[in-house]
Amino acid sequence: TSPSVATIAAIGAHEGQTVTLRGWLYALRESGKLLFPIFRDGTGTIQGIVPKAAVSAETFETIRQLTQESSVIVTGKVRADKRAPGGYELDVEAVEVLQRVPEDDPFPITRKEHGVDFLMEHRHLWIRTPRQSAILRIRAEIIKAARDYLDDNGFILTDPPILTPAACEGTSTLFPVDYFGDEAYLTQSGQLYIESTALALGKVYSFGPTFRAEKSKTRRHLTEFWMVEPEMAYAGLDDLMALAEQFLSFIVERVLTRRALDIAVLGRDVAKLEAIRAPFPRLSYDDAVAMLHEAYEKGLAPELIQSKFEYGNDFGSPDETYLSSQFDRPLMVHRYPAAVKAFYMEPDPENSKYALCVDVLAPEGYGEVIGGSQRVASYDLLAKRIEEHHLPLDAFQWYLDLRRYGSVPHSGFGMGIERVVAWICGLEHVRETIPFARTLNRIYP
Amino acid sequence: TSPSVATIAAIGAHEGQTVTLRGWLYALRESGKLLFPIFRDGTGTIQGIVPKAAVSAETFETIRQLTQESSVIVTGKVRADKRAPGGYELDVEAVEVLQRVPEDDPFPITRKEHGVDFLMEHRHLWIRTPRQSAILRIRAEIIKAARDYLDDNGFILTDPPILTPAACEGTSTLFPVDYFGDEAYLTQSGQLYIESTALALGKVYSFGPTFRAEKSKTRRHLTEFWMVEPEMAYAGLDDLMALAEQFLSFIVERVLTRRALDIAVLGRDVAKLEAIRAPFPRLSYDDAVAMLHEAYEKGLAPELIQSKFEYGNDFGSPDETYLSSQFDRPLMVHRYPAAVKAFYMEPDPENSKYALCVDVLAPEGYGEVIGGSQRVASYDLLAKRIEEHHLPLDAFQWYLDLRRYGSVPHSGFGMGIERVVAWICGLEHVRETIPFARTLNRIYP
Numbered sequence A, B: 001t002s003p004s005v006a007t008i009a010a011i012g013a014h015e016g017q018t019v020t021l022r023g024w025l026y027a028l029r030e031s032g033k034l035l036f037p038i039f040r041d042g043t044g045t046i047q048g049i050v051p052k053a054a055v056s057a058e059t060f061e062t063i064r065q066l067t068q069e070s071s072v073i074v075t076g077k078v079r080a081d082k083r084a085p086g087g088y089e090l091d092v093e094a095v096e097v098l099q100r101v102p103e104d105d106p107f108p109i110t111r112k113e114h115g116v117d118f119l120m121e122h123r124h125l126w127i128r129t130p131r132q133s134a135i136l137r138i139r140a141e142i143i144k145a146a147r148d149y150l151d152d153n154g155f156i157l158t159d160p161p162i163l164t165p166a167a168c169e170g171t172s173t174l175f176p177v178d179y180f181g182d183e184a185y186l187t188q189s190g191q192l193y194i195e196s197t198a199l200a201l202g203k204v205y206s207f208g209p210t211f212r213a214e215k216s217k218t219r220r221h222l223t224e225f226w227m228v229e230p231e232m233a234y235a236g237l238d239d240l241m242a243l244a245e246q247f248l249s250f251i252v253e254r255v256l257t258r259r260a261l262d263i264a265v266l267g268r269d270v271a272k273l274e275a276i277r278a279p280f281p282r283l284s285y286d287d288a289v290a291m292l293h294e295a296y297e298k299g300l301a302p303e304l305i306q307s308k309f310e311y312g313n314d315f316g317s318p319d320e321t322y323l324s325s326q327f328d329r330p331l332m333v334h335r336y337p338a339a340v341k342a343f344y345m346e347p348d349p350e351n352s353k354y355a356l357c358v359d360v361l362a363p364e365g366y367g368e369v370i371g372g373s374q375r376v377a378s379y380d381l382l383a384k385r386i387e388e389h390h391l392p393l394d395a396f397q398w399y400l401d402l403r404r405y406g407s408v409p410h411s412g413f414g415m416g417i418e419r420v421v422a423w424i425c426g427l428e429h430v431r432e433t434i435p436f437a438r439t440l441n442r443i444y445p
Ligand SMILES: [Mg+2]
Pocket: A314, A315, A359, A368
């Protein structure tokens, strides 16, 4: 009988047995009469050991001649080794080469430094390297955790349309699409739609791509990014904040439990992630401003706070970084002035100057990962707000219907997946958080 | 202490207790000194009973005056009743009305017949009715099942881009998007991208919206629909067919287990779904053609087969319906002539006239739900195919790279979610399978 096919991630189950791995050569080191090939199979990497005396001359020479990313089916015996990153090594017995990458057209991504443009141009190959593979596996785990949390807590997935007739908030950052002669836009958020499904199904969420035609080139911006948006009927701001902290804590814990090896590949500080447990600190906008004023007056963070924050503005990125740096877990800033927030946010019944909203700022300067609010429940107020914001009342008739027929208090938030991936993985730039990033200057491959 | 808040779906846990439901009035029947309000809360519906003698005159009158879709918080005692669809009824004690829908602007969707255009125009409200809510919950369950199956079997989710630079197969059915001055298109399939992530991560899948600017108005076509596409490195056509039958069986079983009440709401024939168990029948294209020829010659299905099927063509919808009607579970038709299939399909090594591909036809005439193939592994053959199909070689350089650097046999398929929802729910038209259908003539709401 032929040896059973194993994956590197689950190779521990085969300790002492001879198995077959199907993958690629990642790297090869030669030391006298020993070869140390490192193989990858998509689930992880493992080092093989090939003493010249242990295999046929032909096998030894075949392995010695292997080039990076050559596809190989490897047979060998699994041996535990505490020094190995995954805990195991492979005593190689035989190798079948499917395609040997030739020296005169080698795999373009070597272990030396490459420029970002070169790497992004070869993204379809760059993702094979251990660090990028680890990020993509963690991304998948974050998405799985987010979905599991919502599915297991009574939320029904309802996909809103990607092609939409009207703009939620202005049209300057929308991608227009010619829809059989009509003008349509790519969605920026499913919120308005899932408000309607929440009133049908109680607790719902959407999870899909959203688009922003922003001409900015920052490390936090993609033109195409994925958002998860839960929305709850019969729920207010407090319910929403409770959901946000439970949701984020669950996601971080899942990644730590299931993707420890990948987190280690990234060299991420695990203690910083282990601190992410509900409850999260809560700060009203007014208290946050007071904190910024104190920082300015006492010169506590001159590299971030160079002028006195003007009350009533939205926070800038350095303000958010300063605020979040005061805490070891995500910070929930609530009750911003209604004037800087979206038209659909419910005013605080205790002071209508404020909106019943919350932004969740990730620690370590990773910025806003969640933004949400209670939604206006009153037909009259919502109609007034739409007019005040010079939005087309006609396009919002269906949205107003939700306040005509059985309106209820309801609340929801949006969480940007790529920002969460960047934070959990500890990445400088969001372009590595998604398989094929779309930015102002890049739509290839 | 106030009564605990319950959902209708989980009300059985509160039998004999007084609970609070938060929802809407779906319908109201009056019979002498008894009121029978039916409430819905998004998780299901429940009938209340209100004897005039059991409540205050004011409460009785408030309930008697309730209109459809008025939002209400209801308190009452849970009583088991075998005749009730969900198994329970509510002895109403008190009602708080949040918004009473007025008689002069009633909820537009009543229990009488409405035209399709009217219903689609009010889709944001139509989804509140029991049948549409049931379909949406089943849709969510199907998606959850598909993801769980893949996640639990070692597949890594890798989202391909929605905005793509090149056309996979011709441009006539693509939606073009102006991408900062460059021409981009909305994706029709993530396949090419996940071939690259499969070679990085082994087993992967994508799950997202895809677009087809088709000017056809059939009951099977949407312009925006969701596709799940698994792709496996080191896998051939047999592995793919095994995956397809396990995957579909798992999904159907999950729906039957977890959404039995919703299936009952739809009046779906459960026995037909219970028959969906792997293994599925397999038929080569040649054998399928022979079956069609026999049907024609013997006049076995004159309403479907009116002329002799021409060998070498792709099957039409009546052909698929006839073939699938011969079996009680999905039919896997494999090895079509390469000439009618896509350029990226691996030829059968036993006869290169055939492609190593499979279409899975749902029973009961629901048509193709899965299409997949082994992919061409050879660089030279793929380059030749791209040229033969008059596709721009330049745009496919990155795709050809997958055959330059460690090419391996790999296979994948695409499954259209809306077709599967239509089949499992037993729906005539795909427009009810998605919260907000996009069709040739509709992009609102
Ligand atoms: Mg903000």
